[in-house]
Amino acid sequence: MELEVRHLRALCAIADAGSLHKAARQLGVSQPSLTTQLRRIERALDGELFLRERTGCRPTPFGRTVLGRARPLLAEMAALVAEARELAHASRLRIGSTASSALPGWLRRIHRRLPDTETSLVVDVSANALLRMVAAGQLDVAFVHEVEGSPLRVPPGLQVRVLMEREPQFVSMSRDHPAAGQAVVSLRDLAADRWMVDPSVDGEWDGLRRVFAGAGLDPPVLHADYHTAASLIISGEAVAPCQPTSGPREDMAIRPLCGDPLAVRLLLATRPGAHAEVYEDLRAAYREAALRTPPYRAWLHHHASPLLEVA
Numbered sequence: 001m002e003l004e005v006r007h008l009r010a011l012c013a014i015a016d017a018g019s020l021h022k023a024a025r026q027l028g029v030s031q032p033s034l035t036t037q038l039r040r041i042e043r044a045l046d047g048e049l050f051l052r053e054r055t056g057c058r059p060t061p062f063g064r065t066v067l068g069r070a071r072p073l074l075a076e077m078a079a080l081v082a083e084a085r086e087l088a089h090a091s092r093l094r095i096g097s098t099a100s101s102a103l104p105g106w107l108r109r110i111h112r113r114l115p116d117t118e119t120s121l122v123v124d125v126s127a128n129a130l131l132r133m134v135a136a137g138q139l140d141v142a143f144v145h146e147v148e149g150s151p152l153r154v155p156p157g158l159q160v161r162v163l164m165e166r167e168p169q170f171v172s173m174s175r176d177h178p179a180a181g182q183a184v185v186s187l188r189d190l191a192a193d194r195w196m197v198d199p200s201v202d203g204e205w206d207g208l209r210r211v212f213a214g215a216g217l218d219p220p221v222l223h224a225d226y227h228t229a230a231s232l233i234i235s236g237e238a239v240a241p242c243q244p245t246s247g248p249r250e251d252m253a254i255r256p257l258c259g260d261p262l263a264v265r266l267l268l269a270t271r272p273g274a275h276a277e278v279y280e281d282l283r284a285a286y287r288e289a290a291l292r293t294p295p296y297r298a299w300l301h302h303h304a305s306p307l308l309e310v311a
Contacts, residue, residue, distance in 0.1 A: 001041075010023070018057070019057060048062065050063055094139045096144075097124075097142065105288050106282050110278055126200065127142075127146065135158055143266070144267050146203070147206070148262070148263045157271075158270065159272055159276075163279075165265060166260075166263045169243065170241070171239055172241075172242040174233060183295075185255040194222050196221075196223075199223045205223075241262050248293065254295065
């Protein structure tokens with residue numbers, strides 16, 4: 001019988017557990033099966049590796065020598081497997097994002113920059129869920145929105161870069177809404193409207209509630225996802241916060257809010273060493289999406305945003 005890695009792993013498990021019974025349970029095999037395997041290993045090595053006692057088993061001097069050589073070999077094998085998996089995944093980029101108009105342009109640039117890289121995309125309303133996926137190694141990068149006043153729970157070890165320190169949130173309403181004729185809308189213009197919010201978006205309801213309280217308003221609120229509730233906005237049954245890169249739309253008016261009371265911070269989170277160049281791709285894609293939206297383009301010029309600077 002030739003000695004294999006699984007045999008060395010079994011020997012180390014027996015030594016660490018101190019008994020065949022405990023080692024078998026840790027390895028997920030039966031005790032008789034592990035006992036038979038140990039006998040075969042001892043015959044292959046032509047020496048007794050463990051002394052069987054009533055309280056368990058302990059290595060013989062010969063066994064300690066074998067174990068001393070086996071443990072570094074197992075560590076080297078584990079390192080080899082980890083490095084091999086890292087190399088295998090080097091040509092794969094797993095992207096996560098909250099909803100954004102910049103996504104198509106970002107993916108287009110990534111595919112152009114990395115034509116031989118396989119990409120996948122996960123879109124989720126929960127920024128915290130995406131960050132956890134990056135930390136767990138299920139995603140390589142995640143583009144997320146952090147609602148002002150509601151910090152995200154960033155797991156330790158992630159690298160985070162800020163794309164926009166403060167992106168204003170605009171408001172969407174029906175085309176025939178009385179405020180739709182204004183270039184900029186105040187919260188008081190919408191005080192009598194039902195506001196629609198998606199409670200599954202991390203921090204959004206808390207952020208909206210703080211803004212209402214600060215303005216001394218208490219409008220009625222509908223809880224629903226935005227895809228389902230778009231028809232309510234179009235029909236004039238509700239208004240809702242929206243990203244400034246949204247639109248333009250023929251069936252909906254999108255306007256800035258006076259004083260920009262609602263805002264988010266845009267972040268790109270990555271695992272250490274994971275495709276740092278995708279940040280510049282994202283910045284260019286976001287800039288493209290922002291500049292093709294007239295109200296947001298005007299807002300950026302008025303605030304002399306660094307985003308207007310060409311990278």
